[in-house]
Amino acid sequence: MGDPIYIKLATGSTILLLVILQFGWDAYQQFVDGAKQLVLNRRISLQLEMRNNELDELNRQLSVTATHDSLTDLYNRHFIVAQLKQQLDLFRRHGNPCSIVLMDIDRFKQVNDQFGHASGDEVLVVFSKRTESQIRLGDTFGRYGGEEFLLILPMTELPSALSLAERIRGYLASTPLLEHPRPLTITASFGVAQIKANESIDSWLIRSR
Ligand SMILES: Nc1nc2c(ncn2[C@@H]2O[C@H](COP(=O)(O)OP(=O)(O)OP(=O)(O)O)[C@@H](O)[C@H]2O)c(=O)[nH]1
Incomplete structure (x- = not known):
């Protein structure tokens, strides 16, 4: 063979x-x-x-x-606004409720001034991750700009949105966000608004400020 x-x-x-x-x-x-x-x-x-x-x-x-926002990896403003339009449309066509929570980190300029821009960036990243850990899968969380963040809660009425905002606020305030050079607890201001009939995205956002 x-x-x-x-x-x-x-x-x-x-x-x-x-x-x-x-x-x-x-x-x-x-x-x-x-x-x-x-x-x-x-x-x-x-x-x-x-x-x-x-x-x-x-x-x-x-x-x-x-x-996406390159620093925090969250959705960016462009994407968030598109989502708001979609929710407005769903509300007008089917009456689906939707609430938003606008979060603004308090005295953020001071963080930059006292600890440096890199620490400021770290605060934004950790803030994003902590807040993201508190929300449901169907919710949209993004960076609206600077130190402002927006949470979109589809099929959610005002009372539920308020209690979620309160839970996130308490969670953020309970633990320091940065440990170095010294423990730094960050607070944020929250504005909550449910979409109303005949309103535009701008007026919806203004009511959450
Ligand atoms: N580190 C860092 N800082 C940023 C970024 N984007 C915006 N900022 C800073 O965020 C600060 C926002 O300042 P302000 O609008 O006065 O807000 P604030 O200090 O939180 O004031 P209040 O909202 O009144 O509490 C400015 O100093 C910006 O330079 C970023 O991506 N990284």
């Missing part, structure tokens, strides 16, 4: 020889060109597949960048 690779080669050569004998040299050339083309096509389709995967990943990253 010969080695399987030699048998394979012998079989391959035999087929080629048969092709030449049976159909002539031109047919053999066509056969070889066809085989080369097949290999080339396979290589091209693999390269295309790789490029497509790279483009998918790039698109995913672009969509994250377009909708």
